[in-house]
Amino acid sequence: MHDAEPSNHSAAPRPGHTSFSRQIGIPLLTLSLAALMAMIFSIAHGSSSIPLQDVIAVFTGQGSDLQRTLILELRLPRTLSAFATGGLLALAGALMQILLRNPLADPYILGISGGAAVGALTAMLAGLGGFLISGSALIGALSATLLVFGLAHGTGSWTPSRLLLTGVVVASGWGAVITLMLALSPPQRLPGMLYWLMGDLSYARTPWPALIILLMVCLVLTPFGRSLNVLARGPLQAAALGVAVKPMEALIYILASLLTAVAVTTAGSVGFVGLIVPHMLRLMLGNDQRLILPACVLAGGTLLTLADTLARTIIAPEQLPVGVLTALLGVPTFLFLLYRSR
Amino acid sequence: MPHLRQLCSAALLLTGLIPFAWADALCVLDDKGRQVCLDQPAQRIAALSPGATELVYAAGAGDQVVAVVAYSDYPPEARQVTSVGSHTRVDMETLIALQPDLVIGWVTGNPVEQTERLEELGLPIFYLEPRTFEDVSTAIERMAHLAGTDTDGLAVAEDFRQGIDTLRQRYQDSSPISVFYQVWKEPLMTVNGDHLIHQVIELCGGENVFADLPRLIPRIDVESVLTANPEAILAGGMGEENKEWLTDWTHYSSLQATQQSNLFFIPPSLIQRPTPRMLAGAQLFCEKLEIARARR
Numbered sequence: 001m002h003d004a005e006p007s008n009h010s011a012a013p014r015p016g017h018t019s020f021s022r023q024i025g026i027p028l029l030t031l032s033l034a035a036l037m038a039m040i041f042s043i044a045h046g047s048s049s050i051p052l053q054d055v056i057a058v059f060t061g062q063g064s065d066l067q068r069t070l071i072l073e074l075r076l077p078r079t080l081s082a083f084a085t086g087g088l089l090a091l092a093g094a095l096m097q098i099l100l101r102n103p104l105a106d107p108y109i110l111g112i113s114g115g116a117a118v119g120a121l122t123a124m125l126a127g128l129g130g131f132l133i134s135g136s137a138l139i140g141a142l143s144a145t146l147l148v149f150g151l152a153h154g155t156g157s158w159t160p161s162r163l164l165l166t167g168v169v170v171a172s173g174w175g176a177v178i179t180l181m182l183a184l185s186p187p188q189r190l191p192g193m194l195y196w197l198m199g200d201l202s203y204a205r206t207p208w209p210a211l212i213i214l215l216m217v218c219l220v221l222t223p224f225g226r227s228l229n230v231l232a233r234g235p236l237q238a239a240a241l242g243v244a245v246k247p248m249e250a251l252i253y254i255l256a257s258l259l260t261a262v263a264v265t266t267a268g269s270v271g272f273v274g275l276i277v278p279h280m281l282r283l284m285l286g287n288d289q290r291l292i293l294p295a296c297v298l299a300g301g302t303l304l305t306l307a308d309t310l311a312r313t314i315i316a317p318e319q320l321p322v323g324v325l326t327a328l329l330g331v332p333t334f335l336f337l338l339y340r341s342r
Numbered sequence: 343m344p345h346l347r348q349l350c351s352a353a354l355l356l357t358g359l360i361p362f363a364w365a366d367a368l369c370v371l372d373d374k375g376r377q378v379c380l381d382q383p384a385q386r387i388a389a390l391s392p393g394a395t396e397l398v399y400a401a402g403a404g405d406q407v408v409a410v411v412a413y414s415d416y417p418p419e420a421r422q423v424t425s426v427g428s429h430t431r432v433d434m435e436t437l438i439a440l441q442p443d444l445v446i447g448w449v450t451g452n453p454v455e456q457t458e459r460l461e462e463l464g465l466p467i468f469y470l471e472p473r474t475f476e477d478v479s480t481a482i483e484r485m486a487h488l489a490g491t492d493t494d495g496l497a498v499a500e501d502f503r504q505g506i507d508t509l510r511q512r513y514q515d516s517s518p519i520s521v522f523y524q525v526w527k528e529p530l531m532t533v534n535g536d537h538l539i540h541q542v543i544e545l546c547g548g549e550n551v552f553a554d555l556p557r558l559i560p561r562i563d564v565e566s567v568l569t570a571n572p573e574a575i576l577a578g579g580m581g582e583e584n585k586e587w588l589t590d591w592t593h594y595s596s597l598q599a600t601q602q603s604n605l606f607f608i609p610p611s612l613i614q615r616p617t618p619r620m621l622a623g624a625q626l627f628c629e630k631l632e633i634a635r636a637r638r
Contacts, residue, residue, distance in 0.1 A: 048439035066441060073463060074434055129454025187531075187559055191430035192453045202431065203455050317426050317433035318412070 031298035047316030080207035083301035090300025092259035093274030106275035107260040110167030114174025115144025141261035199270030199323035225290035383490025384444035391448040396617035401486035402494025472616035516547035524577035546628035578610030
């Protein structure tokens with residue numbers, strides 16, 4: 001797939017070269033600024049209007065009790081959760097696309113979100129809430145991961161195409177179970193379940209696990225930038241250039257699964273971010289993983305932060321699931337970039 | 343029997359009231375079995391379901407309501423109150439900005455992750471979900487106690503209780519008549535024996551043909567209705583309109599209900615919400631069944 005994309009940047013320049021640091025530094029700096037702006041926008045906007053100077057006052061330890069509750073207890077954790085979830089999904093999507101060498105790969109393609117959804121919906125059917133929904137979503141996601149990996153291993157060795165096929169079939173199986181659960185659940189539980197399936201940050205309890213995992217995975221990936229670049233061009237080339245392909249692929253699978261599991265555990269299965277953000281960035285920035293992966297974290301986080309701000313304000317007091325907004329914002333942007341790239 | 347019931351409910355009420363006599367705080371049990379206590383009567387009430395809104399107004403505390411959710415259309419003045427979203431997704435920010443001192447939650451209708459968040463933020467939540475006629479009465483009484491409007495609330499609750507008892511006495515010896523109650527058309531839905539609407543059917547001397555199904559609101563097919571062959575079909579509808587739901591059944595001439603034209607519409611807001619208006623809904627329901635009996 002990557003051969004089909006604009007390749008003017010994909011030749012990895014030598015590290016330490018000034019144009020290299022400029023090539024990576026400027027886009028990342030721009031994206032960091034955008035992320036910061038998005039977060040400020042998100043914290044400053046809500047269905048109840050709080051003047052900007054009052055928002056600032058809250059962060060300097062002043063402001064009324066009510067404003068402190070609204071900003072510190074509601075908006076801030078939700079903004080951070082949205083950013084972390086978006087970052088996790090975009091990074092997971094980029095990794096899956098490298099691993100499976102398939103442009104249609106997204107974080108959910110191997111059925112991780114399906115497993116998580118079955119876990120979460122079971123908890124909701126039982127009338128449980130909060131940590132128990134997140135907990136059973138996490139258990140579902142991890143067992144889905146193990147199931148696919150175990151099955152793809154089979155009796156022989158596993159290959160990315162075998163992994164993909166196994167994952168897609170297992171995902172369809174989860175889909176059937178989800179549909180069955182929806183058909184059999186009491187009507188008053190349905191809205192909550194649908195919101196979870198569409199992705200909604202009301203489920204986010206605390207942003208910290210997501211942020212910490214995101215940061216850790218970024219750190220783990222940092223030394224592998226060049227190996228990932230080579231791997232993205234194909235396993236044979238990678239092996240010829242001295243990359244240990246199998247362990248590398250296993251590492252990518254584990255990391256991408258972990259990222260996805262944490263994301264769906266935080267906010268349900270938010271669609272679209274993981275598929276489109278990596279493609280969008282490749283269209284704009286080329287295909288150097290050392291740039292694309294951190295850029296995915298920033299751009300994915302920014303997109304979801306903006307989408308969530310709109311989701312909770314656009315027709316307030318009615319609340320939309322964020323998944324609707326990510327697609328509404330992302331589809332035209334992506335199509336525009338794709339159209340212009342020809 | 344009715345006397346025994348009244349005695350029982352009076353006894354229940356009394357034992358329930360005893361703690362208030364000496365406790366400083368206002369305390370009641372909610373429908374989740376939690377003890378809800380307030381230091382003083384609630385002055386800023388947020389009702390997170392249309393049914394809860396009706397119950398708060400019925401309890402005489404309408405003036406204290408500061409927040410409602412979508413479809414809170416009764417009583418009419420409730421439409422003027424600020425909306426905080428829908429019962430399935432509450433706009434937390436708007437809700438908290440209104441600074442309620444009591445939130446009326448809906449046990450199975452409100453999302454658990456949101457009500458838990460409200461509890462964490464220190465808001466007292468009083469969960470309601472009446473499952474019997476008596477639950478409706480005590481819900482009004484408990485609500486009135488929390489809002490400091492006991493006098494109004496007790497009277498409304500007692501009226502409802504007596505109205506239901508009157509219906510029970512009037513129809514308890516009526517000849518049984520098989521009834522299918524249609525909640526929704528596509529998918530076709532009805533109620534089983536645990537539903538409050540089933541209790542309305544029984545109150546009027548009817549027999550719910552789907553009482554034994556395991557789920558509270560079962561999704562069924564037309565075939566099972568034809569097999570059950572009820573003598574009367576009563577249906578709600580979307581909004582307060584339902585022409586085509588009932589005309590659909592006229593195509594099945596094998597149905598007793600169709601042969602005897604026993605196809606009746608009951609405005610859903612009168613029967614599908616567990617509020618004092620159920621009394622009017624139940625009266626209408628019983629009248630329709632009487633018409634059906636007369637056509638035998």
